[in-house]
Amino acid sequence: MKLAEFLPAKPDRLWQLARQMGVRYAICKCAPELTGLKPPWDMDSLRTIQSCFAEAGLTLYGLEGDEFDMSRIKLGLEGRDEDIERYCQMLRNMGELGIPLLCYNFMVGIGWHRTHGDVPTRGGALTSRFDVADVPASLTDAGEVSEERIWENYAYFIRRVIPVAEKARVQMGMHPDDPPLPSLRGIARILSRPENFERAMALSPSSSNGVTFCQANFKLMGCDVAAWARRFAAQGKMFFVHFRDVRGTAERFEETFHDDGTTDMPAMLKLYHELGFTGPLRVDHVPTMAGEKNDQPGYESLGRLFALGYTKGVMQALRIPIE
Numbered sequence: 001m002k003l004a005e006f007l008p009a010k011p012d013r014l015w016q017l018a019r020q021m022g023v024r025y026a027i028c029k030c031a032p033e034l035t036g037l038k039p040p041w042d043m044d045s046l047r048t049i050q051s052c053f054a055e056a057g058l059t060l061y062g063l064e065g066d067e068f069d070m071s072r073i074k075l076g077l078e079g080r081d082e083d084i085e086r087y088c089q090m091l092r093n094m095g096e097l098g099i100p101l102l103c104y105n106f107m108v109g110i111g112w113h114r115t116h117g118d119v120p121t122r123g124g125a126l127t128s129r130f131d132v133a134d135v136p137a138s139l140t141d142a143g144e145v146s147e148e149r150i151w152e153n154y155a156y157f158i159r160r161v162i163p164v165a166e167k168a169r170v171q172m173g174m175h176p177d178d179p180p181l182p183s184l185r186g187i188a189r190i191l192s193r194p195e196n197f198e199r200a201m202a203l204s205p206s207s208s209n210g211v212t213f214c215q216a217n218f219k220l221m222g223c224d225v226a227a228w229a230r231r232f233a234a235q236g237k238m239f240f241v242h243f244r245d246v247r248g249t250a251e252r253f254e255e256t257f258h259d260d261g262t263t264d265m266p267a268m269l270k271l272y273h274e275l276g277f278t279g280p281l282r283v284d285h286v287p288t289m290a291g292e293k294n295d296q297p298g299y300e301s302l303g304r305l306f307a308l309g310y311t312k313g314v315m316q317a318l319r320i321p322i323e
Contacts (some may be wrong), residue, residue, distance in 0.1 A: 001241075001272065004323040005059055005304070009035040009049055014301055015056050021308045024323065025280055026058040027103070029065040039068040041086040043093045050097055052188035061241065061280055062101030063094070066111075074108040075142060075154040084157060088164040095168025102165070103212045103240055105175040106154050109142040109187045112178035117297030120259055125287040128191065128297045130179050133249045137188040146293065147188035154190060155203050162204040171286035173212035174200060179250050180221045192250075195225045201237060203220075210237035214284070215268060217242075219248040225263070226271055233275035234271045241272060241281040242270045245310060255285045255298060273320045283307035 003208050004025035005018045018026075030040045030049055037045035040063065053060045067090060072080040094102065105111070114133040122125040165172050174197065177189035190196055200211050218225045232238040245261030246253045257266055272281065287302030288294040315322050 001278060001315070001320065002061065002280040003308070003315075005283040005308070006064065006282055006284070006299075007053075007058070011052060011056060014304070015053075015058065017254075017301060017305060018308075019057050019202050021305060022098035022312065022322075023308065024057070024059060026053050027060040027062045027064050027101075027160075027280065027282055028053070028060060028217060029067065030063055031067050031194060033066070039086070039090070040093060041068070041090040043096070046093050048091075048171050050099065053248050058101055062099065063090075065105070066104040071109075073157050074150070074153060075145070076149065076156065080153075080156075085160055087157075087275070091161065091164045091168045091170050094170050097311075100170060101240060102126045102170055103175055104172060105149070105312070106191060107177050107189060108145055109140050109183050110237070113184065114297065118294060119254055121254070121287055122257060123290075125257070125286040125289050125303070126294050127255045127284065128271055130252065132179075132181065135185060142187060145187045147182075147190060150188050150190050154200065156202065158204045158209070162206045162209050165208040166206045169208075171210055171214075171239040173210050175195075175212040176221070177233065178217050178282065179216070179253070180217050181250055190318070193222065194218060194221055194228045197282060201235075207236065210239040212242060213238050213239040214242040214244070215263070216244045216246040216255075219263060220246060220248075220253060222250070225322075226268070229268075229271060230275060233277060238275070238277055239279055242284040243268075243281050243307075244284040244286075256271050257287055258283065258310045260279070265310075266318065269311070269314055269320060270318050273318070278323075281311075283311055 005023045007026045040046040103146045114127040114128040115185040118126045119129045177192045180192035245256045245263045288300045289302035292300040
């Protein structure tokens, strides 16, 4: 497996810490508000970011998240064809530069969402929580958006971009809705059940159309996580693993330290290895530890270092090769 880290687009302390932890692969969101450059459909911008990582001893392995405003695509609004063409150009650029992975989502209007970001956990560390009871009852500016409409918009999008991704040799791993609820504030969420991933992949069958296996999200779906990992791996569709744990249900849960949840984390790492998974795995959504500001709940530095050390230690104990 390739041990990766989700790193900011501009050099900072975490880049250096990742290298000191032995991480060689970077996953990055290259949206213009984070880079100060054009979106990655601009070749010069993407090449600049890739070169910067290379100079720091890191390989930019994949992009993650919405790399530019996807609202017209996700809502099926006028102008989506122009945005889809830009998306296709981004895929072509990734292929030309040898960046093989794109982790994307189709969460409409509301991305990954937590209702609290400062919940005390072990030793006074702060973690994030989602509680559906604390979600506003009001609709967003998008209003009511039905499941049928989102499936239609998703099909329109994926049937146009997957052939381009396949030609560019880029794997597109769809990320689950987070939290995986049927709807949130009147907006349906279509990737909230494991069966829906197979429906999504069937819309555009391709070796480039697969899954980001966000382990905790599948756990919150109430499914047999190991069974679905086996199923996706057997289909050759598990492109990327987000290694994290939670405690609770999709309606109310908290993020945990990697050694403090209810999932047998060593067993999951062993399973990924036995399934022949050799793609990137990254830790995700960690508690904020002493001395940190908690400006980015789930993404401060010390919890990541703990999680990376824990993950490497388990992998070495299990004799799992680490790239």
